[in-house]
Amino acid sequence: MHEDAVPYVATGDVLRVAFVVPLQGPTGIYGPSCLACGQLAVEQLNRVDGIAGRAVELVVVDAGRDPEVVADEVGALVDAGRVEAVAGWHISAVRVAVTRRIGGRVVYAYAAMHEGRDDTPGVFMLGERPINQLLPAAHWMREQLGVGRWAVVGNDYVFPRVTGATARAALHGTRSEIVSETYVPLGTTNFRGVLDTLDPGRVDGVIMLLMGQDAVHFNRQFARLGLSETIHRLSPAVEENTLLGGGAGAHDGLYAAAAYFDGLGTAESVELSTAYHERFGPWAPTLNAVGESCYEAIRFLARMGQVCGSLDVAAVGAMAPGHFYDSPRGLLRLDGNLLNQDVYLAAADGLEFVVQEQIARTT
Structure with missing residues (x-):
């Protein structure tokens, strides 16, 4: 004391x-x-x-x-x-x-x-944590959707940085890889510079390590540029509030991994x-x-x-x-x-999530 x-x-x-x-x-x-x-x-x-x-x-x-x-x-x-x-x-x-x-x-x-x-x-x-959330989700998306070339976009603090590094090390030598990493300050609202680097010829998936309103802004701008048509997104943090904030048209091709969803059932x-x-x-x-x-x-x-x-x-x-x-x-x-x-993987469907598969089990 x-x-x-x-x-x-x-x-x-x-x-x-x-x-x-x-x-x-x-x-x-x-x-x-x-x-x-x-x-x-x-x-x-x-x-x-x-x-x-x-x-x-x-x-x-x-x-x-x-x-x-x-x-x-x-x-x-x-x-x-x-x-x-x-x-x-x-x-x-x-x-x-x-x-x-x-x-x-x-x-x-x-x-x-x-x-x-x-x-x-x-x-x-x-x-x-990454071992039962992000990594099995990335594996599922590789096997089911053919997504293997990932760009990491995250906020600049310990969780995104360490999670990005963990993903890079874990995917090295597999059929998936991290091709770029970009970290922005918490509170970023304009992602145009980041989005302009996402070349569909080089990247087919984005690992989003963005929190809250930052993810809302990113998803809106991502969809507005038409990137949803060629690049999938995966997040361990996007949830139903983020979907509501982004609007129904901002989430095509967006997946989230979590232990709980409102529609888990x-x-x-x-x-x-x-x-x-x-x-x-x-x-x-x-x-x-x-x-x-x-x-x-x-x-x-x-x-x-x-x-x-x-x-x-x-x-x-x-x-x-x-x-x-x-x-x-x-x-x-x-x-x-x-x-x-x-842990479950779910696909965004407008303003809701639809669970696709259980990707990790209690051991």
Whole structure:
């Protein structure tokens, strides 16, 4: 604890969680879905046993700001004892900053797809990763669509950079290859210079590692130039909010890989969808992989509390490996601090996704 921090003494048996989700900036497009899914998870838990027998309360932190600003706010909450865990969806640049500030002190349920392992005590990486998301999707598109010459277009921070490098190394020596990589600042709105480099004679697929509103702008401009007719797109991050933002005509030939889609149709996913729309009505924020991941993170904390008796970092760190549990994504298995999960590939159809195939399974 910082020397000037004042300990917070809880009134009542409440467990407060810093809920770190974007409310502004390029990734702010996800915010309403994140907030609604987090609220639903808390309401469901508090109708039963909460987390480890304590009522749950979310303390919302806006993750759409500079990573160091977000990390300072989360750090201040932890320093003062006002929160006992951290959860939510946010870009990996924010995760790195938050982990540097509070790593090892409280449990941190990171919901987003990610570039790989983070061994900081108490950090759990709940999202998809290249080995079970992007790479099997690229393989499927090679086999089914003949797409093998990929251009990577991503935002310039840790997740796109590391994921692009992973794809380049993994595809080397196969029938697929990365022929170019371009990274642009988060918040880019004009992609004409990037799009002009996409020669259909040299490239037949784009791996999009663009977040939120950046992906919306890219998809609109991509379609406007007629590139959809000759070049496919693959993204681990595009979800239903992005489709709505882009408009129905911007997504021909666009594929997404994720552990959850609103139209997935499994028994587990339908249960969440039904509860969500009953709670928030027909005008609810779009239910999608990003929002669902926030629901997943809160429910994960509850599962840890149930198994370990508390969210103390030492207690959860002592949990036996290979722990299985059920979620809206189906059966999940905790492997160290990573989750193994089923992953699906879906094709955009106007403003919706149509699942094509399951490309990874829980192991």
